[in-house]
Amino acid sequence: MHKEEANNFGKVAVLFGGKSAEREVSLISGAAVLAAFLRQGVDAHAFDPAKQELSELKGFDRAFNALHGRYGEDGTIQGALELMGIPYTGSGVMASSLGMDKWRTKLLWRVLNIKTPDFEMVNAQSDFAAIEKKLGLPLFVKPANEGSSIGITKVKQEGALQAAYILACRADPLVIAEKFVGGGEYTVGILEDAKTGLSALPIVCIVPKNEFYDYEAKYLRDDTEYLCPCGLSAEKEVQIQAEALQAFRAVGCRGWGRVDFLMDEAGEHYFLEVNTSPGMTDHSLVPMAAKAAGISFDELVIKILEFTLGEEDVG
DSSP states (O other): OHHHHHTOOOOOOEOOOOTTTTTHHHHHHHHHHHHHHHHHOEEEEEEOOSSOGGGGGTTEEEEEOOOTTTTSSSEEEEEEEEHHHBBBOOOOOHHHHHHHHHHHHHHHHHTTTOOOEEEEEEEESSSSHHHHHHHHHHEEEEEEEOOTTOOOEEETTTTTTHHHHHHHHTTTSSSEEEEEOOEEEEEEEEEETTTTTEEEOOEEEEOOSSSSSSSIIIIOOOOOOOEEEEEEEEEHHHHHHHHHHHHHHHHHHOEEEEEEEEEEETTEEEEEESSOOOSSTTTTTHHHHHHTTTHHHHHHHHHHHHHHHOHHHHO
């Protein structure tokens, strides 16, 4: 990158860390992004909202949001940046808030006939046995507003749903019981270009060596396999990429992100959730998919940041 191009961005805050349960992962993501900017001559600086007052962002020209989870991808930091007039990467306030809420995302997708696994909301008064019977076993129980598989349980035995609910509601009062779909786990990275608009990156197939793609498999283990090419037919991949873009747009997302989906044994796909601030660690899926598309990590962070530029910045 030429120095003149790097200077177009001005002073950039890389937001990472934060107060959520995903703080440790965010610290790794942010460090990788910051290093990539510094390699390319961008005037980038680390900024941890858990340790610095947001008022200290005054004087920054734009922000790269590498925060994960609450206060980082739920619309709150986006709202603060909007009020301060600081352009930022990724989705806006409404899409970030909606995308963080798996329940409301699924409700929206259902209305638009975007396939998502069957589910039931669970609370302390629920008929747990009836939900187990309706959805079948095994099933998954998850907090509606958490990421990185925090608080998720795979319920395999009758009568175990209540304990899984108690664990999940420690992370969020809204808890989802979701039908098990067991034909494979995949993800579609989404990247927006200021000129050409949104496009889907190559699909990645995730093959965890433990029971499912949990926090340990995502961040701590080295034996999780990632397949890209994903093994689907070219025709199927194109179809799912197009539907993933539809699912992404439906939530109102912009800039970049990720849409996760499952396949069943019959080859039908079901969208799980949208991630509006994906990981940027050495285990992360969007950088992996970008690499398969011929986009290096350094190029990726610049492409994401370019989306914050207005005509006045590049003119």
